[in-house]
Amino acid sequence: MIAIVGGGIGGLAAAAFLHRAGLPVTVYEQAGQLKEVGAGVVVAPNAARLLRRLGVMDELLSRCVRLEVGWEFRRWRDGTVLSAEDLESSCERLYGEHTYTAHRADLLEVIRRAVPDEAIRLGKRCVDVVTRADRPVLRFDDGEVAEADVVVGADGVHSAIRGALAPAVPAAYSGICAFRALVPAEQAPPFARRRAQTLWIGPGHHLVHYPISAGKFVNLVAFAPAGDYSVESWTATATVEEFLAEFDGWDARLVDLIRSAGTPGRWALLDRAPLPRWTYGTVTLLGDAAHPMFPFFAQGAAQAIEDAAVLARCLAVDPADPADALRRYEELRIPRTSRIQQVSHARSHVNHLPDGPQQRARDGALAKDDPLVANGWIYGYDPEAEL
Template identity: 40%
Template sequence: MRAIVVGAGIGGLAATLSLRRAGVDVTLVEQTPRFTEVGAGIQLAPNATRVLRRLGVLDAVAAQAAHPAHVSFRTWSDGSEICRYALGREAADEFGAPYLVVHRADLHRALAAAVPPESVRLGTTVVGIDQDDDSAHVTTATGERLTADLVVAADGIRSSARQWLFGKDEAVFSGTAAYRALLPADEVADLDLPPLAAWLGPDRHFVHYWVRRGELLNVVAVFSTEAAAQESWTAQAEPGEQLRQFTGWDSRVLKVLRRAGQVFRYGIYTRTPLTHWNVGRVTLLGDSAHAMVPFQAQGAAQAILDAAVLGDVLADATPGGVPDALDRYVRRRLAGATSMQARSAQAGSEFHLPDGPEAQARNARMSAHAAEHRFMPQATAWRTDVLEEKQEL
């Protein structure tokens, strides 16, 4: 069995590893000429770290990660705690896998190190995908034509493959944008910050947590906006822009934003849910299939789960059975990923409620839930082992 994976992000690398474990000969193609350190923090819940363990990379990821003992939800104006939930050892014991927070580059590096260099083709831009009854084909910008039994399009939120498969379909601006920054630990040591926290306020929320073994503080400051913002890893904010957006917030939030050196600004986009991700021998995976707002911290996790199931359905397949195997992959993953898209969007609405009765009622609900449960409501998804879910919905 031969596969071509298009895109060497988190989803594409995880898919490559999962397919290789299933005995598939994989060629991973990526348009950038080399891997670079881009992005910032990623949260990895137990549903994702369970898969990383199976892929043989969890130890390498965990060695570079932070392991927060709990998550704290706080009020925007004075930092008073609404509630907190257990993570750390309690979550690892309960769910059989850890909750980690990592720099995206550290996760990417661990995944890339597990892929044999001869399987990777960097500097290769895909300009077309087509197929016939027996094979799938990728055409590169140089005119080269690569052939395999299947093609996995993990080419991200701006996926060209999605348009080739399903027609014109643009990414949708979510109505939110964010500032992100990384601060050395010693620059915020005096603020007594919780290890992982979300501060909730009108039309805004502010998230911070440690990455890279606690050496860096990852900061994400989200705000609602009607003006569509650029979706970019590298677009820099204007000096002081982030402070103007968060005027009046708790002094610790403002001190973090003030001390941030390089601040990036990016628009948050999603993709409209699809009824299927595959056509014949070609399928989407990760953000190309189900990009979501990050308010449940499950975007990367869902791509990793896709990768696990894709490898599982192809483990016993023959080349002739690829279309049926991809049907099984989509049946096993589409409902869960689509549900997480909706839950993430709903969480954003809840986080941004205006001061007054609505926010007070939300805080009361959160406090009451935390009094009865050790783990966050979304922790129900952490228990799921996608490789034990053999039912095909």
């Protein structure tokens, strides 16, 4: 039996792919109900093709937004468009799939439908994993003990499984915090309701917005200097006034959009170097537990879904030797996820340049670049074909 600790997007995707491969699986989720905090998520072609293989893409299409425009960079002060990518005409031609935006809760729900109800156990908070007679054993806060053939730690950035496996490495202060909010579409200006992913970039800050929930809401996520703020939690909140203060002096249209938001979330981005190892015997990691990354390439959920597909294929090919299968999974995934962690990290500096010669050079490069093609190594990747 394969035990997955964590019922978020990565954990449920792993359960869905494992179930599809005919392997027995149980998901242990600490919450009393499956839910996804946060708001928007970009479903790029590399994630969309895997969701289609799971048979959940048709259901997601009724809940998401297919983007017509992406990588639309705008100047902070007046909204001048520095570059924009025609996703409608190019994305499917290049990668066989479109790019979508969705509410995280909708994405979680459609993946959950690919997992049998009896395979999901709620209210189970794992506190430790130990090895007994070469088999991993999970311990829960209610005293229950569960033995498994394989354990997958998909329990997020504060992973208990990772903490039990490897020496603790403290996260570094990044100096950046993030705000997130939703604006009802009827309160949003027309430019924000377009089927576009727009990035406003300026000194020390940037803000991204796009429609989600079949166009019912506009998702905002913004990045600003953290000061002494260090809370890394998706449930922490700020005030609209604090959010507005960070973008004082920016284009009035953007300020009006922020003003229409409900209570914004706020969390610190803590910096973590890529892990050199994920797997210990028949225990491994997946998603944010393995490779937490800055969100500047919108690949966090996509990489967790890729992990899930590769993990299931490796275990299905070599079910008699799960330790070897997990080593193969790690070998395939660490180089790719580490690279995406690194390029996401570097993007914060590029987006936040102060006005001046470097900023003008960046803006000129944006006008010439084709990010959809330049990032083909991300969007064109097919983990199942790779295997």
